[in-house]
Amino acid sequence: MLLHTTNSHTINSHALSSVAYEFASDVRDGLSRPGQKELPSKYLYDDVGSALFEVISRLPEYGLTRADERLLQRHAPEIVDRLDAPVAVAELGSGSGKKTRWILEAIARRQRTSYYPVEISRSALLMCQRELSDIDSISIVGFEREYLDGLQEVAAHRQCSQRLLVLFLGSTIGNFDRPAGIKFLAEVRRILEPRDSLLLGTDLEKPSAQLLKAYDDELGVTAAFNLNLLARINRELDADFDLGQFAHSARINRQARSVEMHLESKRRQTVRIPAADLRLEFAEGETIWTESSHKYSAEEVFQMASAAGFCCQAQWIDEQWPFAENLLIAE
Ligand SMILES: C[S@@+](CC[C@H](N)C(=O)[O-])C[C@H]1O[C@@H](n2cnc3c(N)ncnc32)[C@H](O)[C@@H]1O
Helix, strand or coil: CEEEECCCEEEEECCHHHHHHHHHHHHHHHHHCCCCEECCHHHHCCHHHHHHHHHHCCCCCCCHHHHHHHHHHHHHHHHHHCCCCCEEEEEECCCCCCCCHHHHHHHHCCCCEEEEEEECCHHHHHHHHHHHCCCCCEEEEEEECCHHHHHHHHHHCCCCCCEEEEEECCCHHHHCCHHHHHHHHHHHHHHCCCCCEEEEEEEECCCHHHHHHHCCCCCCHHHHHHHHHHHHHHHHHCCCCCHHHEEEEEEEECCCCEEEEEEEECCCEEEEEHHHCEEEEECCCCEEEEEEEECECHHHHHHHHHHCCEEEEEEEECCCCCEEEEEEEEC
16 A cells, blocks of 8 residues: 655555554464563554654663764765665664665765665654655655565565665664574575675673663653553553553563563553453563563674675674674675
C-alpha cells in the first residue's frame, strides 16, 4: 500500500490489520510461555517509543549515539571513498536518520543517489524523511517494513550497475543474541551481491556502572521508554496493566555480555489483555524481559563478519565512548 507521496519522498506501508494481529499474537506467545515472560523489543517503537528513543539518544548517560555520530562525521568521506560507484543506500532501522546525513552528504558530493530507510515505526520514518529532505541529489523512498522484508524490496529495485551500501547503525545488532546476530548478518549477506557493503555500528564492552547508567538514566526517560510498552498494550490490545505497579530495571548479564531491560512487577497482580485472549498472573518481583543490548570486543566483529560471508575491511573506534564503526564488504 502506498501511504504517502510527495515530490521526491515516498513511504511504502503494510495494511494495518495484519500488524495488529501479529502484535496480539506475539504478546500472547511471549507472555504466556512458561518461565521468563518476554516481549520482542521491536514493539518498544510505536510513536511514543520512537519519540522517547530520540530523547534517550541525547541524554548525557547514553554516549552511544554521540560516539556513532562522531565516527560518521569524521570518517564519512573515507568510508564513501572505499565504496564502488554508483552506490544506493539502504538503512535498517533508520530511526530519525540524523547521523545518516554525514554519509549521504559525502555520497551526494560525487553522485546522485537513492536512500531507502527501512523501519517498522511509521513516525520514525516520517522523522527521517523530514530530517534528510534538504540534502541535494538524494531521493528518499521509505519502507515501513521489517528489516529483511524491506531490504529484499530495495534489492529487487536496484539498477544492475548499482552497488548497495546497507547501514545498520546505533549498535541495533546488539538487540540480537550472538548466534542470532550472526544469522541475521548472513541473511543480509544473502540479499546482497559481491562488493556490496554493510556499515555496522557496534557498541563495545565497558564497565558495568557506565552501562547501567546508560540504560537507567537519572531523568527516567529509559524507564518511560520501557513502560510505554505496557501502555501500548493497554492502548492497542485493550489491556489493563497498572503502570504504577511495574518498575523499569536494567541488569547486566555477564555470561551473555549484555545489558537487559526488564519490567518488574511490584506486587502480586492479575492483568487482562482481551485482544490477545490472555489473563496473566504476576508474582511480586516477576519480570517481563523487553530488550537486550549485547556488547562486543573490537576483534570479535571481524569474526562475526567472516562467519556471515563478509570481510571487515576497516574499523574506526571512538576515543571517548568505546564504540566501533565497521565497514563490511560482501565476499
Ligand atoms: C535502537 S533504534 C536505532 C535507531 C537509529 N538507527 C540510531 O542509530 O539511532 C532501532 C530502530 O530500529 C527500528 N526497528 C526495530 N526493530 C525493527 C524491525 N524488526 N524491522 C525494522 N525496524 C525495526 C526501531 O523502530 C528503531 O527506530
